[in-house]
Amino acid sequence: MSTFIDRDRELSHLHERYRSDRAEFVVLYGRRRVGKSELIDQFLRTATGIHLVAREESKHLQLRRFSADLSAYFKDSFLQKTGFSDWDSFFEYLIQHADDRIVVAIDEFPYLIKEDPSLPSMLQDYWDRRLKETRIVLILSGSSISMMESATMEYGSPLFGRRTGQILLQPLRFIHVLEYLGDMKKAVEFYAVFGGTPAYIMAVDPERDIMKNIEEKVMREDSFLFRDVEFVLRAELVEPRYYFSILFSLAGGNHRIGLICNDTGLSKSVVNKYLSILIDLKLVHRRIPVTEGHRSRKGLYFLSDNLFDFWFSFVNPHLDMLERGNAPLVVDQYVRPQFARYVGKHFEEMVMDLLVHINGDGFLPFVFTRIGSWWHRGEEIDIVCLAENPHRILFCECKWQDGVDAAEVFAGLRRKAPLVSWHNDRRSEYFCVVARSFSRRAEGEGISLDLDDCAALMERGRRGRE
Template sequence: MSVFLDRHRELSALADRYRSGKAEFVVLYGRRRVGKSDLIDQFLQFGNGIHLLAREESKTLQLRKFSRDLGDYFEDPFLKRTGFSDWDSFFEYIVQRSGSRFVLAIDEFPYLVKEDPSLPSIIQDYWDTHLKETQVFLLLSGSSISMMESTTMDYRSPLFGRRTGQILLHPLRFIHVLDYLGDMRKAVEFYAVFGGTPAYIMTADPDKDIMANVEEKLLREDSFLFRDVEFVLRTELAEPRYYFSILYSIAEGNNRIGLICNDTGLSKSIVNKYLSVLIDLQLVHRRIPVTEGQKSRKGLYFLSDNLFNFWFSFANPCLESLERGNAGLIVDQYVKPRFAAYVGRLFEAIVADLFELFNQHGALPFVYTRLGSWWHRGEEIDIICLREDQPEILFCECKWQDGVDGHRVLEELRAKAPHVSWQNGRRKEHFCIVARTFSRRPMEDDRVSCYDLDDLTRVVADCRKGGFSA
C-alpha cells in the first residue's frame, strides 16, 4: 500500500515558490528513507517539471540516463539519440528550455558530486550567468546531510549564497503517525518501534498487533528492516564499528559521556568526536534540563530514531539467534517481557509531541513558550512547560501503565516541584498526569489535569476540529 503521509507544510512552501514565477534554487535534504523522493513526486503533481534520480555510476552513464529522461519529458528524439557529452551541454540545454516555468529536480545530488567534484562550480557558473534570470526552479536533493550542507551551503562551496531556500526534511511527528493509524494505543506502540521515518512506518501492517509486526517486519532475517540499520550506518559512516558501540551503549541507557566511555572503552575525545557526527546525522540528540541554558554540563544523549533505538535494544544483542531463524522465540522470551518498559522510556516524548498540538489550540492551562524534561541530583520530572512572560509552570508525569494511582503520582509530583529552580515564589503551578488508564484520579481543576488514552484521543479530535481557541 502506498500512502503519502503529511508533508503539507513542505508542499505548501514549494508550491508558494513555484507560483512566484521567479528563478528558484532550493536545497532539499534529510536522512535516508525520510521521504524526499515522495515529496518531490507530490510537488511535481502541482507544477511542470522532471524528477531526475542520480545513481552511483560513471559520469558518462549518468549523463546518458539524464539525456534519455529529458528527451522523453521534452519529446526530443534528437537528444535521446545524441545525449549530453558533459555537464556544460546538459545545462546549456536547460537554459534553452527555461523560458517557461519548469522544475528541474535532481535527486541524490551527492552521487553526482562524488563522481565529478567540479559540478558545483559548473552549476554556479550557469546559475550566475543564465539561470537566475529565468523561470527555472532548480531543486537539488540528497540523503547525505553532511555532503549536502558542504556542497550547497558551506561558505567554501562554489554554491554558497546561490540557494533561494532550503528544506531539511525531518521524520514524521507522532501526531502524523496517529492520523495514519487512527488508534492512540496502536499509534504509541507502532511509533515506539518504527518511529517517524515514512519508509519504516509504511512497512508495518496496521491490521496486525505490534508483536506480529516486530517478528515479521523487523526481526525476521529476510525482512527489509532487519539489515537496514546496518546498511544506513555503513553507507553514512567511515568507521561504523565505533558508532555501533556508541549507539548500542546509549540504547542500553548510558546517556552520559562518562558512562558511554566506561561502557565502550573508548576515550572521551573519541566519544565526543563520534557523538558530534551522530548528532549531525540526526541519529542522536542531546537533551538538557528545560530550566538550563544551552551551555549546561548536564546534557544527556539519546537515540533520535525509534527504529534504531528498538534495533539496538532488541535485535543487535540477539543477532546470532535471529540469523538462525529464531525471531518468534526472541519476541516471546526477550521482547514481550521488556516491551512496556521500552515504550515507557519513549512515552514522554510522544506526550510532548501531543502537547505541541494542544498548545497550538489552547488546550492546556496556559500557552507555554518552552517545553522539556528536568533532572537534578536523582530527581526527575518527565515534562515541564514554562510560560515566561507571566510565570506559569506545568509539571507532568507520563506513565505507560494501566491502573495508575493518580493521587499517589500527584503527591510525588508536588513533592518534587520545589526542587525545580525557576521563578520560585512568583510562578503559578499546574500539575498533569498522563497514563494508559487510571485506578484513581485526583480531583481535577484549573491546576490539576489527568489524561488517559481516551482523553488524549478526545482532545486531539477537538483540536483537529478547532474545538479549542488559544
C-alpha cells in the same frame, strides 16, 4: 489509507517557491528513508517539471541517464540520439527549456559530486550567469546530510549564497502517525518501535498487532528492516565500528559521556568526536533540562530514531539467534517481557508532541513557550512547560501503565516541584499526569489524561483547524 502522510508544510513551501516570479534554487535534504523522493513526486503532481534521479555510477552513465529522461519528458528525438557529452551541454539544455515555469529536481545530488567534484563550481557559474535569469525551479536533493550541507550551504562551497530556500526534511511527528493509524494505543506502540521514518511506518501492517509486526517486519532475516539500520550506518560512516559501540551503549541507557566511555572503553575525546558526527547525521540528539541554557553541561545523549533504538536494544544483541530463524523465540523471550518498559521510555516524547499540538487550543491552563524534560541530582520530571509574564509552570508525568493512581503521581510532582529552580517565588504551578488508564483520577488536583482523553484532544484539535 493514503501512503503519503502529512508533509503539508513542506509542500506549501515548495508551491510558494513555484508561484514566485523568479528563478528558485531549493536544497532538499534529510536522512535516508525520510521521504524526500516521495515529497518531490507529490509536488510534481501539481507542478510542471521532471524528477531526475542520480545513481552511484560513472559520469558517462549519469549523463546518458539524464539524456534519456529529459528526451522522453520533452519528446526530443534529437537528444535521444545524441545525448549530453558533458555537464555544460546538460545545463545549456536546461536553460533552453526554462523560458516557461519548470521544475528540475535532481535527486541524490551527492552521487554526482562524488563522481565529478567540479560540478558545484560549474553549477555556480551557470546559475550566476544565466540560470537565475530563467523561470526554473531547481531542486537539489540528497540523503548525505553532511555532503549536502558542505556542497551547498557552507561558506567555502561555490554554491554558498546561491540557494533561495532549503528544507531539512525531518521524520514524521507522532501526531501524524496517530492520524494515519487512527488508534492511540496502536500508534504509541508502533511509533515506539518504527519511529517517524515514513518508509518504516509504511512497512507495518496496521491490521496485525505490534508483536506480530516486530516478528515479521523487523526480526525476520528476510525483511528489509532487519538489515536497514546496518545499511544506513555503513552508507553514511567510513568507520562504523566505534559508532555501533556508541549507539549500542545509548540504547542500553547510557546517556552521559562518562557512562558511554565506561561502557565502550573508548576515550572521552573519541566519544565526543563520534557523538558530534552522529548528531550532524541526525541519528543522535542532545537534551538539556528545560530550565537550562544551551551551553549547559548537564546534556544527555539519546538516539533520535526509534527503530535504531529498538534494533540496538533487541535485534543486534540476538543476531545469531535471528539469523537461524528464531524470531518468534526472541520476541517471546526478550521483547515481550520488556516491551512496556521500552515503550514507556518513548511515551513521554509522544505526550510532549501532543502537548505541542494542542498548545493554544484552550485546554491547557496557559500557552507555553518552552517545553522539555528536567533532571537534577537523581530527580527528574518527564515534561515541564514554561511561560513568561506572568511566570507559569506545568509539571507532567507520563506513565505507560494501566490502573495509575493519579493522586500518588500528583503527590510526587508536588514534592519535586520546589527542586525545579525557575522563578520559584513568583510562579503559578500546575500539574498533569498522562497514563494508559487510571484507577483513581484525583479530580481537582490537576489534569489527568488517559489514552481516550488524548485521542479526544487530537480530534478536537483537528476539527478546530478545519
